[in-house]
Amino acid sequence: xxxxxxxxxxxxxxxxxxxxxxxxxxxxxxxxxxxxxxxxxxxxxxxxxxxxxxxxxxxxxxxxxxxxxxxxxxxxxxxxxxxxxxxxxxxxxxxxxxxxxxxxxxxxxxxxxxxxxxxxxxxxxxxxxxxxxxxxxxxxxxxxxxxxxxxxxxxxxxxxxxxxxxxxxxxxxxxxxxxxxxxxxxxxxxxxxxxxxxxxxxxxxxxxxxxxxxxxxxxxxxxxx
Amino acid sequence: xxxxxxxxxxxxxxxxxxxxxxxxxxxxxxxxxxxxxxxxxxxxxxxxxxxxxxxxxxxxxxxxxxxxxxxxxxxxxxxxxxxxxxxxxxxxxxxxxxxxxxxxxxxxxxxxxxxxxxxxxxxxxxxxxxxxxxxxxxxxx
Numbered sequence: 598x599x600x601x602x603x604x605x606x607x608x609x610x611x612x613x614x615x616x617x618x619x620x621x622x623x624x625x626x627x628x629x630x631x632x633x634x635x636x637x638x639x640x641x642x643x644x645x646x647x648x649x650x651x652x653x654x655x656x657x658x659x660x661x662x663x664x665x666x667x668x669x670x671x672x673x674x675x676x677x678x679x680x681x682x683x684x685x686x687x688x689x690x691x692x693x694x695x696x697x698x699x700x701x702x703x704x705x706x707x708x709x710x711x712x713x714x715x716x717x718x719x720x721x722x723x724x725x726x727x728x729x730x731x732x733x734x735x736x737x738x739x740x741x742x743x744x745x746x747x748x749x750x751x752x753x754x755x756x757x758x759x760x761x762x763x764x765x766x767x768x769x770x771x772x773x774x775x776x777x778x779x780x781x782x783x784x785x786x787x788x789x790x791x792x793x794x795x796x797x798x799x800x801x802x803x804x805x806x807x808x809x810x811x812x813x814x815x816x817x818x819x820x821x822x
Numbered sequence: 823x824x825x826x827x828x829x830x831x832x833x834x835x836x837x838x839x840x841x842x843x844x845x846x847x848x849x850x851x852x853x854x855x856x857x858x859x860x861x862x863x864x865x866x867x868x869x870x871x872x873x874x875x876x877x878x879x880x881x882x883x884x885x886x887x888x889x890x891x892x893x894x895x896x897x898x899x900x901x902x903x904x905x906x907x908x909x910x911x912x913x914x915x916x917x918x919x920x921x922x923x924x925x926x927x928x929x930x931x932x933x934x935x936x937x938x939x940x941x942x943x944x945x946x947x948x949x950x951x952x953x954x955x956x957x958x959x960x961x962x963x
Contacts, residue, residue, distance in 0.1 A: 643890070646912070647863050654916045655930075660863045660909035660939065662890035666901065667881070746862060787862050792889045795882065 617818065619773035623763055624819040630732040632689040633696075633766075634682055636674035636807075637706035640741040641665035643799065645788060647746040662789070668796055671706070674803060678737055681808050685815045689735065700725045709764075710738065716762075717769045726766045734764040737777070737811060742799065744788045753788040755802055756780040761814055775818060779810040863909040865889060869943050869960075879953040884945050892939050900954060901947045906939035907960075 619627075642663040649656045664670070672693050679691040692701065700721065709716055718726070718734070726734065739759035746753040762774035781802060783791075791799040866889040874884065884903065891903035914933045921927040944957040 645863050645909070647909070648915075654914055656911055657913045657915070658863055658909035659912045660906070661892055663892070663894050664890055665894055666896070667885065667890070748862065751862070789863065789866055789889055792866070793886065795885070796890075 617773075617775045618820055619763055619818050621821060623765070623772040624821070626765075627733055627735070627763060627819065628686050631730050632682070632687050632733045632735055633692045633726060633731045634675060634679040634687075634689040635692040635706060635734060635736045636671055636678045636739070637736060638670050638674075638739045638741065639707065639710070641668070641670060643742045643744060643791060645744045645746065647748060649748045662792055664792075664796060668800070670803075673800070674737075674807060677804050677807050678735075678811065681812050682735070682815065684812055685819060687735065687815070687819075690731075692734070695729050695731055696722070696725050706736065706738065709736065709762075710760075716764075716771045718764065718766065723766055723769050732766050734766055735815075736760075736762045736764065737807075738762065742791075742803075744783070744791070746788050751785040753783040753786070754780055755783055755788075755791070755806075757803070757806060761818060763818075773818065775814075777811075777814045779806045779814075781806060865905070865907065869905060869907050874945070874953055874956060876953055876955060881947055881951045881953075884953065888943075888945075891945070892941065899949065901949075903945040903947070904941040905943040905945070907942045908939075910937040910939045911935045912937065 618624075642661050642665070645660045645662070647658050649658060672691075675691040675693055679689045679694075682689045702719075705719065705722060709718065717723075737759065738761075739757045743756045743758065744753055745756070757779045759777055760774055761777045762771055764771050783802075791802070867887050869888070872887055874887075881901075881903075888905055892906045893904045895902045895904075913935055915930045916933060917928050918931045919926060920929050942958070942960050944959065945953060946955045946957070948954045
């Protein structure tokens, strides 16, 4: 059972890698221009779900664990994301190093996601980035951490669903975005151990996902058609 | 003599066979029941067995004992960590026989339950991260 679930999980990840490509002029500009990198997570939480076998039926139970205020996931993973991007030929700096926190409101990334209007940076952020010679912004947005477990086989998988977007700061226009999905098996280890020891396992797993699957999604997006 | 002995041995064999089958069914039933209990999303430590010291225990101590809170809020002076005593049932999948001829077809019916996690314990921290008070909400149930 464990092997079957592991196979299905890996199949999902492989299927999820069939990505789109950015316009050639955007990809070329990203390789040429100074770029700011930002990782944003909409809900700072781990959403667990488990399918529990009850002999005559199955039950799905859910639990949320929030880490808002305990781990600055956006800052830590923005720095990690900027360190990964040179492997895709992008020379970037994390946005929190480019702009001081006084110029970066905590909800700036959330506002950029608002699809009810054109996705533009606020005028002060756009101005501040251009003043620092930043012409592109690469945003890797995650909705939350999701952990799916199955009581039969004691198997769990961590996934990060989200969006990869390339924003032209000069024209204040989003030139590319696509849905991304990153996932990894947690094996048979109890999933709530992700929270133990100041989230050590969760932090390590998130960094590994960025460095491997996050990089793959970026490379793929920058490839020519 | 032989004619009487053979049926006796045969009956003994049948009894053993039936016992073995019964044992197998019992073992399978037990295994299924044990597997049915293997839910892994409960609190890291049962809420009943934790002991925190007001004015001493810090946020990291609470997080390492109970895990992260289910929800969190704050006001000017305090931060509130809300804990539930277990996960909530979101849905139930029930097998339904949709056809019996020519072959038996069983599908799964998904029934939404949408239970919400109920807060049973609130840990209230001062701005410096030290526990100010604990509200146990289970008494009011």
